[in-house]
Structure formats: C-alpha cells, structure tokens
Amino acid sequence: MAAPLDMSSTEAQPESVVTGMGKAIEGRSLGQIAWLRLKRDRWAMAGAIVVVVLILGALASLVLDATGVLQPNTYHPDLIDATYGRPTGAFGGISWAHPLGVDPSNGRDLLARILVGSQFSLLIAAGSTLLSVVIGVALGLVAGFAGGWVDTLISWLMNVFLAFPLLLFAIALSGVVQQSAFGLSGNALHVAVLIFVIGFFNWPYIGRIVRGQTLSLREREFVEAARSLGARGGYILRRELLPNLFAPILVYTTLLIPTNILFEAALSFLGVGLHPPTPSWGGMLSDAVNNGSYSADPEYVLVPGIAIFITVMAFNLLGDGLRDALDPRAR
C-alpha cells in the first residue's frame, strides 16, 4: 500500500500505455485494474460464478418453497420399503421426481431440502460475517488509530474473545434460547441466535488485521498531511484510513464466509442449529452420520457434503482471487 487507494488516481498510467495503439489512451483506476486482473484469473471467476449461482438458487428456492413447488418437509412413505425403513432403489431412491433421492425412513425430497437448506446456510453465513466485519473493523480501527490505553483495552478484549470456548458457548446459548426471545420466535429466532453466536465471537480475527493495518497506515505521509491541514480524528478515520483498508476487509470478508458456513454446519451437526424439520446442510450431514445411514448408502453424506464443499470452495477461490487482484504483492 504505497499510496492511498484513490479511485481517481492516475498512477496506473504506465501499464495502460502499452495497449494504447489505435485506441484513445485512457487512464484506468486501481479499481479497474483490479477488475482486469480478477477477470484474467479463471479460478476466481469460476468461484464468482458459482457464488452467484448459489445466491440465485437460494433466492429462487425461497420463491419455489413459498409457492409449494419445493416440498422439503413432505413425507413420501410410499417410496420407503417398510421392511428395512429405507428408500426403494439405489442411491437413496433416485428418480425423475426426486433427482437426488429421498431421505431414509420418511422419503423427503433431498433436492428440495438441499435448496431450502442453502437459504439458511447462506443467510446465516452472510449475516454472521457482516456482524463480525462491522464490529471487527470498528474496534480494530479505533484501537490502531487511538493507541495507548484504548489500544491496550481493545487488544485485551480481543484476546479474551479469542480464548473463549466458542463451541461450548454456542451449545449452551442455543439450549437456553429455545422458544421465543427478543420478540422473535421460530426460525427467525434461531437464525438470529446463530448469526449472533457465530458473528459476535469471530470479530477479533478481522479486528486484529484491521488494527495492524491501521497502525502502519497512521504513520504514513498522507495521514500526516491530512493532520497538518487540520483534519480531526474522525475525518482521518473515515476518509483517509478506511478507504485504504477496503481491500483487506473485502478479501477477509470473502474468506470468512466459507468459515462461517462450516461453523454453521458444525453447529447443526451438533444439533444446536435450526429446529427440525427445517433443513440445513449441517443437519442433513449429522442425520446421515448419527443414523448410520451413510454406511448403508453414501448418498446421504455425499449430497450435503458436496453442497458444503462446493460453496466453501467457491468462496475461497473468489477470496483468493480478490486478494491477488487487489494486492498483487501479497502473493
């Protein structure tokens, strides 16, 4: 970060001169350069496309679920062999009507459950990431910029949070908050609790990164210049430091989402996520493993497992690509 990442900067000219033949030479902003670099990174683009498809899929399933096209909780006992309590047919009873097969014992459509489950997985991951980022950036900025006892206090707080047994706390909290609280009930409450638990305890990771960056940025010439021109703390934070932190925050956010998807899956796996019959990927995985149904038919771990794998992979590829594009020297 040699200079402020100012969108109107003309510093990028030397690179664009080379392609100037036959076309009017135009200046490119750092943002445009980053976008060009990103576009050239095929893995990152693949990740981005998958992410877009996932989001569109989740939104579509929201509509399809509401209109009754997807029926994630409808039982199909006729598809179950009563002798064994298992679906008739191979791979969970795959058929045209149920392309991914059906649940053992009750015959719920797995495709519908995966799609509806994606709403919750993505919503919780995005919500908790947003929460972590907002808290982490705010406290990290203040700590790095203010220094002194404020920095000591916030750093100490971060260490406390980092040392916190998050999983145990999550299990305890989800057990306590069961029915209705804060004017919420049902799924809305459970989603809110999960977002809070995952988001509120993950902020120190991003907080430390932002604090470190701020510590180095605040001694830079452009900050000195702003200060000598009479800018106050709030202005410097917002207009000088924050824009320069945009790149690491964006990258870290993209990388935090898959972590949170996995965390939500882990919580559901432990049975402290959403209440049944609401589908979630971690819950489906947990059912398959605890029930032992995976050993009879790997279908039941593969379907949610691959869904989680693809999502986490896509966000990771996109995040890595963004980091390379925004800050090529960080490779």
Next chain:
Amino acid sequence: MKRRNLIGMALAMTGLSLVSACGGGGTSGGSAGSAAYSAGNTSVVNASEATGGTLNYGMTNTPDSLDPGNTYYAFMWNFSRLYASPLLTYNPVPGADGLKLVPDLATGLGQVSDNGLTWTYHIKSGMTLSDGEPITTAQIKYAVERGNFAKDVLPNGPSYFQQYLADPAKYQGPYKDKSPGGLSSIETPDDTTIVFHLAQPFADFDYLVTSPQTAPVPQSKDTGANYQSEPVASGPYMIKPGSFNPNTGVTLVKNPNWKQSDTPTVKQYADQINLTYNISGDDLDNRLLGGSMDLDAYGTGLQTAARAKVLNNATQKKNADAALSGFLWYFPINTQVIDNVDCRKAIEYAADKTLFQNAYGGAEAGGDIASTVLPPSVVGYQKFDDYEATTQPTGDLAKAKDELTKCGKPDGFSFNIAVRGDRPKEVQTAQALQQSLQKINVKTDILQYPTGDYGTSFAGSPQFMKDHNIGMNTYGWAADWPEGFGFLSQISDGRAIRSAGNSNMEMLNDPQVNQLLDQAAAAPDAGTRNGIYGQIDKIMMDQAVILPELYAKSLLYRNPSLTNVFVTEAYGMYDYTQIGKK
C-alpha cells in the same frame, strides 16, 4: 426400575424380544432347530453337547463393570452368570418359558412367610469358589450388602434390596459399617440358608434374587471398586488372572472348582471366552459377518449398514434373528400440559405409526407397531388395541377430528415436543409425529435436549415440561425384570412422580392405578398379579397418557459355528450361558 441398558440404548439401538411371544407360541423346552432366519427366537440353533474351542465376543464400548455387584447393563446381567451365579436365574429355553425362574445356586424358589415379609432360600452344599473356599450364604449376604448399601464405592447397580428390605438402623454398607453382624434384615442361620426380611410385602422378590448382586463374594477377597479385575468365581468360568484390561477387554477360562451339579442350568462348553471392548460398530459387524467374531456381546444388534446387507443376503439372513428386546419406544403425553383426555385421544388416532417404524429401521430391524404399554415379552402382557394402531397404522384422521371436537378444540391446539437431540431416530419420530398432527391442525415445535440430562433435568422435570409447554417427548423403557410390576411401577405410579429424574413423564396420578399396583405387590398368586398388570395397561391406554410407538426389535447375528444359540426373552438377547462352538 431404571432402564437397565440406559447406555446401550444410546447407541443406535433397536430392541429384541421374542416374536413368538405374541402368538404364545414358541416350542417349550428348547427343541433343536437348524439355522434359519429368526429361528433363534423359537428354537435352539445347532443344539450340541460338543466341548472345546474359544468364543470371541466383541462390543462397541465397555461394560460399566465386570463386578457382579456393580453393574446395571442388561448384557452384563446375562453375561456375568458365566462366572458369578445368583440364587435364581431364568429358565434357559427359547420362547415364553424362558421367563420362568429356576434355581441357580439355590435349591428351589424362595419360601415366603404367610405375612409376605420373610423370604427364605437354601443353597446346595458342597459348592466351591474358584479360590477353593466353600460357597456359603454369608458370602451372598455380604454381596447384597456391598451391591446395595455402598453406592459411594459401587455406584452402578440398582438398589432394590435397599428399597424393599427392612432397614430400621439405616445400614451404611460393609465398607463404612465394620460391625460383624452387617445388615440385620438378612440372616444366615447356617451356611446353606439365607433369610430376607422385608419392610412390606413384595410378591416379585424371586425376580430380585436373579440379580448378579446375589452372587457370592467372600469379604476377605473384596477390593471394593477394583474387585472387577479378578472377581472370585462361582460359575463355570473365571476371569483369567491378569487378563483384565479396562480398555481392551478380558478373557474367561474354565473354573476348575465348578461342577455341573453346582449350577445345572449354566453350561461349560467352550474352553475360553474372549470379550473384546471398544470395537467400532461397523468394524464389529464386519468381523461378525466375516466369522472372526462370534457375537456382539451388547445384544443390541447390527448397525444400519450391516442390517441392509444381511437382510438382502439369503446365506447371511439365516444366521440372523429379529428379536424383541423388551423395550418399548413411546411418547408419554403429559397430562399437565394436555389435560383433556379427548385431546390426547385425538393424538393417539392421528399419529401415523408406520412412520415411527420406518424411523427405527423398518418392521424387521426396528420393531412391531405397539398398541399397549407392556411389550409382548413381558409377563402380564395382554393384547388389545384401543386406537386402531395395528388395524389402521397410518392413522385415522376422521376419528381424530371427532375427538378434537369432543375436546372442544375443533380448530386444533399447539404444544412442544422434546427429543434427545443426539438421537436421530428419536428426532425423526418426533418429526413424523409433527407431520401427522399437522393434518388435524395440531401445531408442534420440536425442542432438542442432550441425552445426558434428559431424564433428570429436562423430560424428567415436571416443572420444566410445564414451563416449556412440552406436551409430549420421545422415550424408551424396559423393565429390570420381565414382569409387569418391574415395567409399570415407575412409569404409572402417581406416587413415583419426582421433581427431577421423574420417569412418570405422563404425570399420571390415578388413584385406581396406584391402588392396583399396591394390590399386585401384595398378591401372592402370579395369575392375579398378571391380571392386574393388564388392567393397569388398559387404564393407561383408556386415559391416552402414552402413545406407544414400537415393541423394539434388534437384528442379532450369530456366527454359524456357534452351538446352542437362542434368544432368551428375559434379557432380549442370546442366552450367553449355553453357547458352545463347533
């Protein structure tokens, strides 16, 4: 009357008890049978007198203790008879006759005094323990004292003797109370006689002395909690000195001082028995099917993967038995929360019982649809079906709606269902119930709790259930002895309701039921008692306080090279005292 294989059930569990019992069938006396699917339920498979060989038993975790005075696992009560003989035991035959009591160390069943308060047993003379000492009734008295009155040292077993024996002095157990007389309500007038004095009449006392807690323990050899590593043996086998390892298992070898005439019901066919602990479930099943393991000692049956494999393979299927475990899977309906009997009846009619069956693994490996509280393999079972559970297993919505109207809530109502969140089968049955009840507009939310505290602080706490509007919860129950009183008393007696660790989760406090239980405890005639159990069962179903799901079954697998294999109804698994190897 806590569930004896509490921990065993935490594993993916299906039960086992006798299919034949429903029809009253089963060849009595143990006629010889050849290997066929479920043949072990009704006949002795591979009957043979051949001796020699080594039996290899495996299990997925460890026993609570090998100490006969410190165990509460069903399979241990079955297995420990090989090295620790109780006063009485169960008739070693397949079918309903296997529920009858026969003498083990004793010479006959107990003699009860006219007032029902004194039970006297005589043991055979000339029997010797594995260390050479003669077996005396003083050792049996000591064993009962240590197993029941010293919970700080030996915490695992039940305390029935403490509950039923007269104990005005509040005896503190042999480790604290060193007085030579010990517990005053057990007398040993001579070396072959033992007399128990009860605080109140208890007609089922003979069942209590089948407990391994009555196997003799010489006081001089007792090492308290460490006694399990080398208990002094009274049965045909003994623990091979130095072979016990709490993580890997134990080896039994022949007890040189045992004679067949000492305990005529228990056999000594194999030379050695290896019990291996901590084998993963799927690994154990593969070793069973491959022939390198002979039995799953736990007796809870094959896991999901192996079940599908075995049921689809004719050669393997004939070595399997779908046996009733004596367990009932059920939903207690909390009368505090759903106080109207017609509302509860609506639930009984609406529930789709086939979904419960599917959740537990189907008709073969999961269990039979239940219509009563007592399972068929419990003495006192009477067949009836108040709510079309077997005739219309998918539920009768029309009748359910009628009941709702009678209850004054034609538009439905709502409550919560509690489940043990780490038991997917229970979560699935709760979802199945939720699905069924939705059809009559009864709305439910499923709340998940950890298994560890489920029976104490959650489902076992009436206040908690009421506060959280939990009208139903998943549960399973089996008796400590296969007889109506052992099964019913804790889950039906209104006076047994406790503020924590409550088992009467229906909160049923019906004066008639309470009175019938007292009558049964005091009735010397077994026929009268069995009639009473059927009556209590009927009242509970009339009150619709329990929604029975399944009479649980386990799919047991026997190595084809085993001899004399059959399912004993008393424990709902193979009788371990008769098995040999070809």
